[in-house]
Amino acid sequence: MQLSISTLASLASTASAARFLLQVPPTGLLNPSTLPSTTHATLQSSGPPIDAYLTRSNTFSFANVSAGSYLATVHCRDYVFEPLRIDVSVEEAVEGSGEKKEVVRAWQTFLGNEWDNKGESRGEGGNGLVVEARPVGTKFFYQERSGFSPMSFLKNPMILMAVVSMGLMFGMPKLMENMDPEMKEEFEEMQKTGVLGSGTTNTASQIQNFDLASWMAGKTDTGSTPRGQSPAGQAKKR
Amino acid sequence: MRLHAALTLAACLAPAAAIFEDDAYHIDFHYALLGLPKHEATFFQKPYAGSKASLLYSISQNQTIGAINPKDGALVWRQHFSTEPHGQGHLRSGSEQDTVISAVGDRIAAWSSSDGRLVWETSVKGAVVEDLEILEQEDGMTINEAKDAIVLLSGGSHGVKRLDGKTGLAKWTFEDSSGDTPFQVSTSPTTIYYISLHSPLLGGSKLKVTSLSPITGKKVDQYTLSSDAEITARSNILFAGANTAAPLLAWTDKAHKVLKVNIIGTKSVASFNTPGDDAVEKIVLHAPNHVNSLPHFLVEYQTAVGHSAEVYHVDLKKSTISKAYSLPELKNTGTFTTSTSDANVYFTRVTEDEVAVFSSTSHGILGRWALKHSLATAGAHPVHGVSEVVVKAGTASAVRSAILYSNGQWVLHRNDELAWSRPEFLSGTVSAVWAGLPEEEALAQALEEEGNRNLVSAYIHRVQRHIQDLMYFPAWAQSIPTRLLGSVFGKSNEDAIKDVKLDTFGFHKLVVVATEKGRLAALDVGSRGKILWNIDLHQFAPDATLQSLSLKAHRGHVEVKDSSLKAPLFINSTTGSLAAHQKAKTPLPAVSGAEKLVSFALVDDTLKGFLEGGPTSEPVWSFSPAPGERIVKYTARPLQDPVASIGKVLGDRRVLYKYLNPNLVLVTAVQDSTRTASIYLLDSASGQLLHTISHSDVDTSRPIPSTISEHWFVYSLTTDAKAGALSRGYQLIVSDLYESPLPDDRGPLGATSNSSTVQPSSSTGDVIKPYVLSQSYQIPAEISHMTVTQTRQGITSRELLVTVPSINSIIGIPRQIIDPRRPIGRDTNAQEKEEGLVPYTPVINWDPKWHITHKYEVIGVQDVITSESGIESTSLVFAYGLDIFGTRVAPSFAFDILGKGFNKISMLLTVVALFGGVIFVAPLVRRKQINSLWTT
Structure with a gap:
């Protein structure tokens, strides 16, 4: 040639x-x-x-x-x-x-x-x-279509955060229950004395007592203090 | 390495909407055409010795060589000579060869039969190849190696050359200095015959046959046939036999009364009278061109009403020709094809409704098939073709014929079926316009009709129309479940796409195309280019020679203009019939009473504007470029060019106001002597010059495509290396027009409350010139044509569509890549980043994802037209020229339509899951609410 x-x-x-x-x-x-x-x-x-x-x-x-x-x-x-x-x-x-x-x-x-x-x-x-x-x-002419996959959905940081906080919310009470009574008492003592840093304010209890269902139902919070105290008052009335 | 970097950079900064792999070949279509095939240069041939299947080779009337798979009509390969003028093209192939040899103009080339690669190429300067033959035998022996080619040259010096089949080198040359007109060459096993026309001063031409030795090329013998009584024009010569055992020379007289046949090599001439019942209009001689075949041939007589044929046999020993049998006349049009099998010769008669196979030895029909009716060949008749016949035990068991029909369709009949059709008539498209869909047009017409009536009758008409529309309701209701299921389960609604009526998104738009042969056809771009109708315009204007057709679309009809037409023709765009003239009144452009329309045209290298309907034909303005320059092109802003925003919002929320003038005209002028190109921006209403740019070191012989849209214009140049330019290659220059260089400032217009850019000269007395920002880029290849995408409201960012002939592609360059506000020599700051600007790079490398043609190779594009679709994100694109290509593009992604990637099943599952969740949670919530009520 x-x-x-x-x-x-x-x-x-x-x-x-x-x-x-x-x-x-x-x-x-x-x-x-x-x-x-x-x-x-x-x-x-x-x-x-x-x-x-x-x-x-x-x-x-x-x-x-x-x-x-x-x-x-x-x-x-x-x-x-x-x-x-x-x-x-x-x-x-x-x-x-x-x-x-x-x-x-x-x-x-x-x-x-x-x-x-x-x-x-x-x-x-x-x-x-x-x-x-x-x-x-x-030369590659085509664009890949980003299809839907559950894994990519789960990898989203927002979803991860939600999952972790959910786990904490539901997991913590369970953990507390499984603790032996001595440990539990000690823990509660610590909470009271404020070692965990949340003893003085009632934010932690607020979060723990957070009423998801009523919040979703659209009930407006008028303030945390009356709600936090009312069950105690009720008990006294009885 | 730098190129790598540039490539990757380009890829990163362009989040352009590329074609999805599953959309490719669905939303776009491509007719890879050859053009109308030439009869003598079309043949079935095995791509290499021992191959099982054969391919169909052809050279077309516009010099495109191609190989087509006879199974499905798909193009295997093709080579297009874009620079060669229309003229003679030849294509031959020797039997059992793996090459095909072509001759176009002065270029003779051998191509690999199977893949179309070049084997050798040679050219004879200044000559034109008149004829090309393959030397099959030498000294009576079949050549087994690469067979040599014999070419007949005219032009510079007349002569015959024998070219080596392996290398293309000339083995010998025979010079003919007699001054006769070379006509053809023909070969026999022992001799090469060179046939020329000897024209005495008076009367017709004599045929002069010169025999040459195949080995030395020396003249052996020469004789002249006294044919001057009959031959007055070249068309009188019917046949000069190619490669038969007994090469023939046949001619007729002007009135087609007598047929004269000479066996080349002998001096005797046999004379036959043509059938005398009807005046014969055309005689065609069909003879096998195989070396070993029987020396039989068929003469076809075409009359005004029908056609008949006679079969002749040649006696080689006695050198006589005798009539064997004749085929009866049929009162329709048809054609004959010749095929050989071993030594046997078969003739196939193809008429409008039937295929029949005859043997050359007797008149008995070996096989007959009634052709099924098909849309592609409806109303057309066969013009010419080639066939392959399978004969077993005296009957033809199968036949396939590739037939060119008079409507420009090239079809293959396999027995009685139409295997494929190729719309080769579209190959010479010269003009195309967008037209609405039949339904839309019908509705628009009905509404218009209602508008013209009085209130009551219009109301009755409307109610009647609605009742009539109810007729379609049951069918529509029935189709709902299948459509729904189809769309949910991802079954692409391909069938629905084929149905023109279902056009929710306005993707179905008709394109009416006009070809150089005077045909008009309508294609549906949304249904992958389905041809809806195809007509010959000559039926409406029998005397006109339609050559430079131009089209214009109006509602419901297309206006066809041609220099040879006295009045424009109006063709109904939905049916292809001639529209009634009173209905087809051209709607006057929307100009209100006080306004006047200025039209402009190029007259003697000066652009002149005329007042339409004005009292005098004096131009209101005229523009001529600098002395020595000639105007090569002018481009106006498209009539339909919606602009969504009058300003460009910067990163700091300030606004740069666009210079929006509907009357912008971009004029390109070049000066050949200084190799400069000048770009002038004019206002076509006032004729004022708004802006000029001049470029030096421009190759003025190359095209300078340009386009203008919204507030920006683009053009491309080729750098000329003669004067030692600093860089090489091709440039793309983009310019933006703004009202003022300062943001939040409307320039001289700012203060006036009642100013108009339409009449710049009247607003302030002085023309308001735009502020122009320009940037130029280096591009990797030459651009031949450019245009801009169009969308409904102009909200979608635009894309510059450039045609790159060297890679046979159309590329959509996103507008943000060619933004002249790209910062030069520094990084983008935060505000510019917010605007989406990227730092300037001198090179724009074409990202493969920008190629809207992706793997299609679109050859010979003359023009690309764009149109809005029914949805904002998408623009329809149609390219024509040699090939036809159509697609739709979404420059800012398809934001208003769900793509195929949207998983409807998972969406439905999510909805179901959420519903289940609600049902599960609802009692819990209710209990909690009740509890809380009780406890408080």
């Missing part, structure tokens, strides 16, 4: 026209023989870009390229390729010999940077140079 292209190019070669190949190397990312046949490469400098189709041997052959500096891009539906800068010049092979030859140089290039800001060299040589065109990424 290479032979055919080189011979083909020699047909058309003129004084200052170079020919070279862009080759898609097989990498872990991409098996080049799976590329769609619409993959093509362009050389852009001025006027209509030079276009080359993908061949059976995973190459793009450019023949008859006149001297200049070109932006080479491989266009593909499924992969993104790195852009290349390709300079074609006619130079004297040996200084002073007068014999001029085409020289092709290739570098990595970066869009949005100055043209002189070249990257790594991707090859240099005369006619028939093979330059690797490397893919840098796969």
